[in-house]
Amino acid sequence: MIQGFSKLSQEEKIDVLLKKFNLPSSIKEVLNSHLHKELQEVYNQFSENTISNFYLPYGIAPNFIINEKEYAIPMAIEESSVVAAASKAAKFWSKHGGFRTHVISTTKVGQLFFTTDWKLNALQECLPALEIALKESVYDLTQNMSRRGGGIVGMVVNQETDVDDRFFSLQISFETADSMGANFINSCLERMGAQLCTILKAKDKNKQVEITMAILSNYTPDCIVECTLSCPIDSLKAYSGDYSPQEFAHRFQQAVLLAQHNISRAVTHNKGIMNGVDAVVLATGNDYRAIEAGAHAYAAKSGKYSSLTQIKIEDEVFTYTLTLPMALGTVGGLTKVHPLAKLSLALLANPSAPELMQIIAAAGMANNFSALAALVTSGIQKGHMKMHLSNILFTFNASDDEKEKAENYFISRTVSHSAVKQFLESERQENQKK
Incomplete structure (x- = not known):
């Protein structure tokens, strides 16, 4: 040790x-x-026991038109071709209506878990009075948030019978304006937990009440953003490859339907969305782990994991929609402390939290569209392998001349570590003979 x-x-x-x-x-x-x-x-200051820094590429995906406004979106990610795929989709859709986005709701949730001898119906009867008293107990914490349009907006009490008949949760809904709100919510919950015990014990001193946990939830089914792409099917020619636009649209639709019903496919389908989402979330100093967890839970809200996207093809019009939960902020946390997070928000014209939700949803949609378009035409490996080849050549310290020859050589050949190594060894042996 x-x-x-x-x-x-x-x-x-x-x-x-x-x-x-x-x-x-x-x-x-x-x-x-x-x-x-x-x-x-x-x-x-960002972490503990720091001995160095782990750098990720910080790239820009330009030409995003979101609700008729142009953006160059910062992305922090190490995966090959994600930025390129987002950029390609952005450029295409900039000429075909752009990304149409809107925020459906922005409510976040915190939970107080407690054990008690009280019955559910009795707690529900007390709830209106409890809500007033609990809000008053955190007034000093919520008054600034209330001035910015946030605060506590509702409470529901539930019995957690799967744990124990005496186990309950008080689910509290919050609006947190432009902050992600984790610290704000948790501080309110802990204060309200103590007050809840005091109130219930005062009402009936013979009934036990004990707080078990007080914590926000990263499941945010009421903090939702939607992004839609739509154009005449004939306009999809640029992506259809060897297929007609109509054949491409049909194949694309089949892929989406498959992701809605096949769990193995759905996970990879949604991962393609999160490629774009996580990259922008990270670049803006937000919590990508929380957003990942919330998104995948939302994908399983029906009881079966499914696609986060829906598709409609009607009257020769292609319409593709992404619905995504996303709790994030543009103030607090790392957003103004990390130099590149601060720069990212400035590059995006210092958006509000709802505006950033829409920007990130568009990035996720761009990556998913590009990935699916490749899958149903040339295959996903064509773009990936080009970047993979570049990475392998870098590990072998290939010269510019060797890189150019390798790129030409592998145009019609399968890229692998051993194949590239063999190619470079052959090239270098030939050069030594000269």
Whole structure:
């Protein structure tokens, strides 16, 4: 066991790890090379036991037209071709109506879990009075949020009989304006939990009440954004490849229907959406893990995991819609602390939280559209392999001349690590003979 690790300096932490796990000393150089000379103290605040930084590419997907407004969207992601796919779709749809988005609702939820001898019907009868008293108990916490249009907007009490007949939850709905609201919600919940115990015990001192947990929920089925693409089917020629636009639209529709009914396909289908979503969420300093969890739970809201998208083909018009839960913020957290998160929001014209929801939904839709279009025409590997080839060539320190020859050579051949290695070895042997 390593004792007192958190109290060590960055250099001491590295030395301990090298010794403990018998690692080569060259690792220290790698870790130190990824430290930021000017901003390391800022980055150290974001996490604990920091010994270096893990960098991701920060790319831009331009030409997004969202509700008739142009955006260049920042994306932080390591997966090959995600930014390219988003950019390609954005450019195409910019000439065909753009991305139409709107926020359906922005309500978030917190939960107070408690055990008690009270019965459900009695708690429900008390709820109107409880709601007034609990709101009053957190007035000092909510008054600023209320001025910005947020605050507590409702409460529901539920019995959690799957756990225990004495186990209950008080589900509290919040509006958090432009903040994600996690700290605000959790602070309110903890204060209200103590007050709930006080109130119920005062009403009947013979009945026990004990708070078990107080925490926000990352399941946000009432914090929803919708994004729609629509154009005449004939306009899809640019994506239809060897198929007619009508054949392409039919194949695309089949792929979407498959994702609605086949769980194995649905997971990968939705992952393609989250490629774009996560990249922008991360670039803007928001919590991509929370949004991922909420999105996949929403995809299973019917009791069976399914696609987050719906499709309609009618009167020779192609209409594709994404419905996505998304709880995020443009104030608080890392949004104004991380230099690149702050830059990202500035690049997006400092959007409100609802505006950012719409921008991110468009990025998710762009990536999903591009992925599905490739799948039903040339196949997903064509674009991926081009980037994969570039990555492999980089690992072998290929020269510019070798890269050009390799790209021509693998136009009609399968890219693999061994195939590229063999190609480069052959090229280098030939060059040595000259």
